[in-house]
Amino acid sequence: MGGQLAEVTLAYETYGELNAARDNAVLICHALSGDSHVAQHDEADDPGWWDIVVGPGKAIDTRRYFVICANLLGGCRGSTGPGSVNPATGKPFGRDFPTITVGDMVAAQRGLLDQLGIERLLAVVGGSLGGQQALVWGTRYSDRVRGVVALATSARLTSQGLAFDVVGRNAILRDPHFHGGRYYDRPQGPKVGLALARMIGHITYLSREAMREKFEADRLKPRDVAIEFEKRFSVGSYLGYQGAKFVERFDANSYLTLSIAMDLFDLGVTAAELTAAFRPTRARWLVISFSSDWLFPPEQSRDIVNALIANNAPVSYCEVQSPCGHDAFLLPHDLDRYGEMIRAFLDQLTPAPHAAPAARGEAYGPTSIFYQHRLDYERIAELVPPGASVLDLGCGSGTFLAGLRATNHRRLVGVELDEQKILTGIGRGLDIIQADLNRGLGAFADGQFDCVILSQTLQAVQDVERVLTEMVRIGRTCIVSIPNFGYHRLRTMLAETGRAPKSAGVLHYEWYNTPNIRFFTIADFEDFCRQKGIRVHRRIALDTETKAEVFEHPNLNADLAIFVISRT
Template sequence: MSEYVDQTAPGGSVGQVEKRFFTFAAPPHPLAVESGLSLGPVTLAYETYGELAPQKDNAVLVAHALTGDSHAAGYYDATDPKPGWWDIMIGPGKAIDTRKYFVVCSNVLGGCMGSTGPGSINPATDTPYGLEFPVVTIGDMVTAQKALVDHLGIDRLLAVVGGSMGGMQVLEWSVRYPDMVRGAVSLASTTKHSALAIAFNEVARQAIMADPNWRGGDYSRYPEKPDMGLAVARMIGHITYLSDEAMRAKFDRRLQDRCDISFNFEADFQVESYLRHQGKKFVDRFDANSFLYVTKAADYFNLEKAHGNGSAVAAFSRAKCAYLVVSFTSDWLYPTYQSRAMVQAMKKNGLDVSFVEITADWGHDAFLLPNPRLEAILSRFLARLLDAARLDSGEKD
């Protein structure tokens, strides 16, 4: 079996990468979305790492979480302060080994990192879509990703891998296009949002829409953007991504740059300062309307309803792939019971399922942090899939 090595990637990095763009669904053949509307042309920003094998059997699609993007690994130039968001997992010798796998990651439909979204130009008006952009679903995002995969000449994905909202895309891929997926890796995810998860998203959306600079979603023509509302939305999200243990270890009740409380509304505590900092950073890179759209897509996601008439067992009866499902003990946004429920439904269909609950103190975001156990589990699962693919094709080591 041959391996495909990025010779320019020192120290386990994929090295310098390039964001690319794929445009499709131009009139008169627009993309029909689940709301009943249509959209086109559609552009997806994407990146690839590693090399596609001649037999095209080593492609791994990585799906990003809520506010992620296509930049999953490597760096654009030497001035980048940090690499892609999952650089710990993607690269030569890492869990998703780019010497073996051809890795693809795209920004979701409705996003704001190069893919078509509410901030994109509406060709009908020559102005940004704003709220004229159709509400999209996780299914719509996956349909767009399939167009990209087809464009890349890949008939079957070795695996689709993702955490959180990325995990929703993984599950959708596995039942929407069962013949195209050999393996599916769902990390810290769910088949449908709980009322608690929807509630946090709704409070975040209301923070944006209550900002007077939001202007009913039509803020692109004005210099003032709904930055305060978006910052508060991000602060709310960050609380859900951490855990009580993480908060206590990282901040506890420690004060920020002072010896005593101020008796005013400054950021007395380190946790207050941290949340304000995260909110301020977020408005520099994300679009408020995109935040509304992607959170709504996550809230609308219901695999059982979409593919099983309300039954998870019926939904997974469509699947043909092997699954790896991973949850984390301190994740209270998508707790382990939700992963166990999907695993049970998978097993009732006789599917090849591996399930692991990993002890971690850092809450929902644990899948984004270094974790030797997760890295080893993912590495072995992908290697097993590749061995099976090569065995099926008759290739010998």
């Protein structure tokens, strides 16, 4: 794009050992202002920018993985950038440095791998601009990477994010010391402009909540720092200090180069464009967003996930509930979730996963395929055709799916809301996608799965009609298990004692705190199917106490029923 570089230098650092099979390499891609020093090499070393994640025993465990991190092309920490000498002129490139793209950065990283003799990465991991590099790896060089971890990123910056970048660049470009980018041999560069750009950036990296936490109590007590910026408010002294510090270690031309690359990054804006962009992928994916990130908001991660789903690509997704804003992936606050998800995901990419046996073991039992006995699980498992692709709605930690895997099913995907359950599911090597059943199923295509499961969940669903309609759209066959409020004991409870029906098991709640907000019987469900044009292929009615199938008057004698249904 707009020029060529004859030769490129990449400064990089490595951690851990490349194994004999050369298949344990993890490439970490840094964000706008990072560099190759992702972690300390030893205790005497300077801190790295991701010490909390990378190191011996950490989520990205350098005792297991060979970690590589290179300073970005266009950067100013050793790799070729605008401050490097242009061989054609013998002077720094300055604004003659070509406009580069995220793709160019990744192409340079690929060259580095060639030189290191690494054919295929175990994984690429990156957040923010680093996440965008990970997206390029996973789509353009998918044959060279087994897994992709994309954190707090997007396929295309929001217009709001872009707007902040524009203002930051204008501050640099209009700084009288910028001199069209030829400031390297002058006493002063565009320090004020670069500091202003950094201040704006800093605000966008934090959430409103995080800023309140940090500055509200002592709003009018600025820190005593030697800066030439407004120091009336504590947040001002903080930003001024951050801006002034940044100028010492970063080059304004690099800032322009990298921020333009980020702004130009664009895998598409419509669902169709994004689906096409992710079509080439052969990697396994983990996508993580943070609830309070407004620079790379969760809906953008969901767009990525939806495009992966549309391509039937293996993907897990979680929006981590965090108050920390965009910076969350750099902070310890939510490490127990995003860090552990990365750990579990990487572990499941290796041929012999560490954690898996334990997690799997949980799911099997001597007489049942499940330890945690759920009568309907067994019967549903029997109903799933061998080798079918299966989508489990409200999958919990994946117990049912993990059980199914033993019987050779080719594609198992779960949908779940709870973070902790998603983490456990990822640790089982499953693809778990975080979504609200009431409105999050639109990404799945018509007939995308052989079999869609909804086990003992319908009674807790707000939008019953939507969920069932979506279900029979997505699954060629669907299996629904429901508690039957027409069960004679429950009828008696209302009819004779005048109390709201409740029972042990899934119905053990009180009327005022039960998550079960839909009250219906087998007959009601069958009516519903008839009215809505849903075909019932089979009904299995069960008495969970005797564990026996009920053939006589199921609406009276069964407390649980399983239906096999489909769109007519």
